Structure formats: structure tokens, C-alpha cells
Amino acid sequence: MTEISATLLRWGTPRIFDSTVGAPFGALQRTLYRSGVEKIEETYVEEEAALEGALRTAAARSAVVCVAATDADGAGWAARLDVLRGLMAKVSRKRLTLSAKTDTLLPGGTETVVDPEGAIPLFLLPFSLPHSSRPTLLIITPGGEAVLEHLRQEIEKQIQKVFGPQAASRWVGICGVAPGDVLQWVGENLAKTAVEVKSFPAIAGVDLLFRSRDPLLLNTAMAALEARWGPSCYSWEGETLEEVVGRLLLEKQKWLAIAESCTGGRIAARITRIPGSSRYFDSASITYSNRSKETLLGVPSPLLQEKGAVSAEVAHAMAEGIRQRQGVDLGLSVTGIAGPGGGTEQKPVGLVYIALSDGRQTTVDRFLFRGDRETIQAEAAQRALDRLRRHLIGTGDH
Numbered sequence: 359m360t361e362i363s364a365t366l367l368r369w370g371t372p373r374i375f376d377s378t379v380g381a382p383f384g385a386l387q388r389t390l391y392r393s394g395v396e397k398i399e400e401t402y403v404e405e406e407a408a409l410e411g412a413l414r415t416a417a418a419r420s421a422v423v424c425v426a427a428t429d430a431d432g433a434g435w436a437a438r439l440d441v442l443r444g445l446m447a448k449v450s451r452k453r454l455t456l457s458a459k460t461d462t463l464l465p466g467g468t469e470t471v472v473d474p475e476g477a478i479p480l481f482l483l484p485f486s487l488p489h490s491s492r493p494t495l496l497i498i499t500p501g502g503e504a505v506l507e508h509l510r511q512e513i514e515k516q517i518q519k520v521f522g523p524q525a526a527s528r529w530v531g532i533c534g535v536a537p538g539d540v541l542q543w544v545g546e547n548l549a550k551t552a553v554e555v556k557s558f559p560a561i562a563g564v565d566l567l568f569r570s571r572d573p574l575l576l577n578t579a580m581a582a583l584e585a586r587w588g589p590s591c592y593s594w595e596g597e598t599l600e601e602v603v604g605r606l607l608l609e610k611q612k613w614l615a616i617a618e619s620c621t622g623g624r625i626a627a628r629i630t631r632i633p634g635s636s637r638y639f640d641s642a643s644i645t646y647s648n649r650s651k652e653t654l655l656g657v658p659s660p661l662l663q664e665k666g667a668v669s670a671e672v673a674h675a676m677a678e679g680i681r682q683r684q685g686v687d688l689g690l691s692v693t694g695i696a697g698p699g700g701g702t703e704q705k706p707v708g709l710v711y712i713a714l715s716d717g718r719q720t721t722v723d724r725f726l727f728r729g730d731r732e733t734i735q736a737e738a739a740q741r742a743l744d745r746l747r748r749h750l751i752g753t754g755d756h
Contacts, residue, residue, distance in 0.1 A: 361396050362393075362394050362395045362396060362421045362422060362517070362521055362524075363395065363396060363397045363398075363399075363419070363420045363421055363422070364390050364395045364397070364398045364399070364420050364421065364422035364423070364424065365398070365399045365400075365401065365416035365419070365420040365422070365423050365424070366386065366387070366398060366399070366400045366401070366424045366426075367401050367402075367403055367409075367412055367413065367416060367423065367424065367425045367426075368400070368401070368402050368403070368426060368427070368428045368503075369403050369406075369409060369425060369426070369427050369428065369438070370402075370403075370404065370427050370428030371402075371404060371428055372402040372404070372428065384503060384507065385503075385506075385507035385510060385596070385598065386424065386426075386503055386506045386507060386510070386513075388529050388565075388596040389506075389507075389510040389513055389514060389596065390422065390424075390513075390517075391527075391529065391556070391567050392514065392527045392528075392529050392567070392596055393513070393514045393517040393518065393524060393527075394517065394521065394524030394525060394527070394569075395422060395517075399416075399420065401416070402428070406441060409441070409445060410445055410448065410449075413425065413445055413449050414449055417449055417487060417494050417496070418487065420494075421492055421493065421494055421495065421521065422494075422495045422497065422517065423494065423495070423496050423497065423498075424497040424498070424506065425442065425496070425497070425498040425499070426498075426499050426501065426502055426503045426505065426506055427499075427500065427501060427502050428502070435478050435499075435500040435501040435502075436500070437500075438500035439479075439500045442481070442498055442500055443462070443463065443464060443465075443481075446464070446465050446468070446481065446483055446496060446498060447465045449496070450465050450483055450485040450496065451485070451488075452465035452466045452467060452483075452485060453465065453466055457470060460479065464481065465483055465485075467483060467484065467485065468481050468482070468483045469481070469482040469483070469516065470482075471509050471512045473499075473501065473504075473505045473508050473509060474508070475504075475508055475633045478499060478500065478501035478505050479499065479500070479501075480497070480498070480499045480505055480506065480509050480512065480513075481496065481497075481498045481499065482495065482496070482497055482512070482513070482516045483495070483496040483498070484496075484516075484519075484520045493520050493521065495516065495517065495520045495521075497513055497516070504631075508633065510596075525554075525569040525570055525571050526569065526570055526571070526572075526573040526576045527567060527568060527569045527570075527576075528567075528568045528576065528580055528594055528595065529565065529566070529567050529568075529593070529594075529595065529596035530565070530566045530567075530568065530580075530583065530591055530593065530594055531560065531563070531565050531591070531592050531593035531596075531597070531598075531599065532560070532563045532564050532565070532566065532587060532590050532591050532592070533560070533561075533562050533563035533590060533592055533599065533740060533741070533744040534562060534563060534590050534741065534744055535563065535587065535590045537557070537559075537560075537563065537564035540564055540566070540587060541557055541564070543586060543587070544557075544566070547582060548579055548582075551575065551579065552570055552571070552572060552575055553568055553569070553570045553575055553576060553579045554568070554569040554570065555567070555568055555569075556569075561736050561737055561740040562737045562740040562741050562744070563590070563740075566583075568580070580594070589748060589751070589753045592744060592747055598628075598632075599628075599740065599743045599744060599747065600628040600629050600631065600632055600743060601632055602747055603629070603743055603746055603747050603750070604629065604632045604634070604635055604638060604639075606747060606750040606751065607638035607639075607688075607750065608637060608638050610750055612638065612686075612687040612688055612750070613638060613639075613640050613686040613687050613688070614629075614638060614639050614640060614686060614687070614688045614689075614690065614746070615639075615640045615641050615642065615643075615680045615681060615684040615686045615688070615689055615690075616629075616641075616642040616643070616680065616689075616690045616691070616692075617642070617643050617645050617651075617654075617655055617676040617677065617679065617680040617689065617690070617691040617692075618642060618643070618644050618645070618691070618692050619644075619645055619646055619651070619667065619676070619691075619692060619693040619694070620668075620692060620693060620694040620695065620696045620710060620734075620735065620738060621692045621694075621696075621735050621738050621739045621742070622644060622646065622735065623642065623644050624735055624736070624738075624739040625642070625690070625692065625739045625742050625743060626639075626642035628739060628743065629743075640684050640686045641684055643655065643680060645676065648662050648667055651667065651672070651675075651676060654679075654683075655675070655676050655679030655680055655683065656675070656679040656682075656683065657672060657675040657676060657679060658675070661675060666705070667693055668693050668694055668695055668705055668709060668710075668711065669693075669711065670711050670713075670722045670724065672693055672711075673691050673692070673693050673711035673712065673713035673722050674713050674715075674720050674722050676689075676691035676693060676713060677689040677690060677691040677713035677714055677715035677720055677722075678715045678720050680715075681715045681716075681717065687716065687717065688714065688715070688716055688746070688749075689713075689714070689715040689716075689720075690712075690713070690714050690715075690742060690745075690746055691712070691713045691714075691715075692710065692711070692712050692713075692738055692739075692742050693710070693711050694708075694709055694710030694711060694725075694734070694738055695707050695708065695709050695710075696708075696731045696734045696735050696738075697730070697731050697734060698730070698731060706726070707734070708725075708726050708727040708728055708729070708734050709724070709725075709726055710724075710725045710726075710727060710734070710738045710741075711723070711724055711725075712725065712738070712741060712742045712745050714745055714746060714749055716749070723741075723745060725737075725738070725741060
């Protein structure tokens with residue numbers, strides 16, 4: 359098997375880590391690691407004039423080079439299309455020929471796949487550099503990383519085609535348990551096996567990449583992991599938590615509405631970044647003030663005055679209120695103190711209540727998160743989605 363390295367070039371203004379996403383490693387990175395990539399470097403290129411040099415440098419040192427815009431939605435992709443087609447031809451040293459599939463000029467050997475969600479193209483171009491024995495694969499889109507995420511199966515197939523079969527792999531997302539406990543278990547149970555395990559930081563948990571040249575051995579490791587950590591493992595194939603929740607809502611034919619306070623819309627943003635979420639997601643209310651909790655959700659004013667907005671009782675009323683007023687199957691609510699101010703000895707910064715109402719019962723969970731405001735909001739959103747997932751799979755574990 360060929361050891362593969364990759365470079366991810368982001369064209370545009372650098373963006374800070376987006377806490378609406380479930381982990382600092384996006385779907386593209388997970389796809390690359392699962393496909394056999396051993397190392398990923400990430401670079402921002404702000405100016406068009408610097409893009410060619412960055413692309414040549416990346417191709418010289420990495421077997422796989424991915425290029426995407428920093429725009430989350432790929433806005434303005436048409437203006438970038440001609441630039442990227444020209445650069446692909448220069449770097450690969452292949453002539454531009456008319457593609458019958460796209461009716462545009464592309465370097466010979468380019469495979470084109472169109473994102474079904476936005477009609478933005480993805481170009482896959484294998485080639486060889488002069489005086490190099492290894493193949494190079496360009497994975498380029500004028501759109502944002504969402505295009506690469508939607509078409510990750512095509513990327514996996516192309517990597518297998520260009521570099522040959524790689525080790526069997528599984529990417530497991532774990533939420534709601536201490537990463538140290540999971541890693542200790544991995545060390546005690548899998549360290550002496552022929553299963554390679556890599557860990558990656560994740561919000562409110564840990565991501566694990568398992569690889570083995572023996573698929574049966576890999577399946578045995580997965581069975582052991584499921585037996586020990588099953589309910590906490592939300593993904594076995596690299597899906598994000600919001601993808602898993604969306605699939606479960608569809609399978610169960612349930613409609614969801616959300617009432618968010620301290621998370622400020624982060625949960626809804628994550629759910630709606632998944633194509634087709636309108637088939638199971640009804641609405642979200644950002645009820646940040648007491649007034650909005652009263653008028654939009656029907657939370658009683660005396661309850662707010664007696665218990666305070668950050669309380670189990672108010673979280674309970676918020677979840678029931680959003681479910682009843684929207685006429686949906688499930689109501690999810692979050693209220694808490696994200697900081698840095700506003701905390702007290704009785705209600706410190708990081709205190710969050712998450713409630714879920716299904717029409718039969720309403721449950722409330724209490725959490726105390728640590729970190730800055732962004733971290734607390736991100737963890738609260740992740741745990742809220744995980745609470746919903748656990749309800750949908752029928753486990754009461756929190």
C-alpha cells in the first residue's frame with residue numbers, strides 16, 4: 359500500500375474555527391483519513407496571484423491536493439471556475455480539451471462530478487509530475503468545502519482508483535464520555551492487535567480512526583468497541599452528529615422544533631446545514647430574553663421570576679412550549695450561562711439545562727461545561743443533539 363499525504367488549500371479569507379460544526383476536523387478531513395491518507399496539511403491562500411505557487415508547492419510534497427473556497431456556501435464560485443481550470447492545466451501539464459460531459463475546456467483525464475445540492479462542479483484529476491514515480495491527485499472545486507463533503511464517496515473512490523486498495527478503516531464519533539476513559543480502554547484492549555488507532559479532538563467527546571489490513575480483525579475491534587461504548591458511539595462511518603440525527607428523524611418520521619437560549623441558534627444552524635433537513639426540521643426560536651420565552655414559548659412569568667431563566671423548570675417549559683406551539687413530535691430546548699459574565703455561586707458560568715419533550719414525557723438534563731463562551735456554546739449544542747439522538751435510538755443514557 360502507498361503511504362499518502364494530502365494538502366488542503368483554502369482559497370479566500372481565513373475563517374476561525376466554526377463552532378456550529380461538530381468537530382474541528384470537518385467531513386473532508388475525515389474522508390481523506392478514512393481513504394488512507396496519513397497526514398494532512400492545511401493552508402490558506404488569500405490572493406489569486408499566490409494560488410499557482412501554492413498549488414505547485416502542494417503538488418510537489420503531497421500525493422493528494424484539495425482546493426476549495428473559504429466561503430461556507432461557495433458563493434461566487436462561477437468567477438473562480440476559469441481560474442482553477444487554467445491552473446489545473448498548468449500544474450498537471452495536460453492540454454485543455456473539450457469535455458463532452460460539461461461542454462467546457464478541461465485538462466485531459468479530468469473527471470467531473472456535479473454537486474446535486476448546488477450544481478457546483480468537482481474536478482478529479484490524476485497526473486504524474488516530471489521525475490516523480492508517484493501519482494498525484496488534484497481534487498478541486500470552485501465552491502466551498504460543502505461540495506467536497508457532499509461528494510465524499512466520489513473522492514474515496516478516486517483515491518482508491520489512483521493509489522490502489524488501502525487498509526480497511528472506520529471513523530467512529532463518540533460523544534458524552536471522557537476522552538481519557540475511551541483512550542485508556544483502547545490502549546488496554548487494542549494496543550497489541552494489528553489494528554491501528556488514531557484519536558482526534560472533538561467537541562464533548564473524541565473521534566477515533568481505526569485501520570487494519572485485516573477486515574475481520576477490524577470488525578472484531580468494532581464489536582468490542584460497541585459492546586463497551588455503544589450508546590456513546592454516534593457514528594461508525596464518519597458522519598457528523600447532525601447527519602445521524604437527521605437520518606434518525608427521517609426513519610422515525612418525527613418532526614423537530616427547537617427553542618434555543620444560550621446557544622443562540624447553533625443547534626438549528628447545524629441541523630439545517632444538512633441537505634434535505636426540511637423533511638424533518640420544522641423551526642427554531644431563539645428565545646434569549648425572558649420576554650421572548652414568555653411570548654413565543656408560553657413560559658409563565660411567575661416561573662421565570664421564581665426559578666430564573668437558567669433552571670430545570672424553565673428548560674422543561676421551553677421544550678413543551680415549542681413542541682405544543684409548533685405542533686411537532688419533538689421539542690428540544692437549551693438554556694444556560696455561556697459567560698464570561700452572569701454567573702453566580704449557585705449558577706456558575708457553564709451551567710446548562712437541556713430538555714426534550716415528546717408528548718408523553720419531558721426530560722431535563724443538567725450540565726456544567728468549562729471553557730470560554732464559544733466552547734460552552736459548542737459543547738451545549740453538541741450535547742443537545744446527542745440527547746436527541748439517544749432518545750431516537752431508544753436509550754436513556756445521557
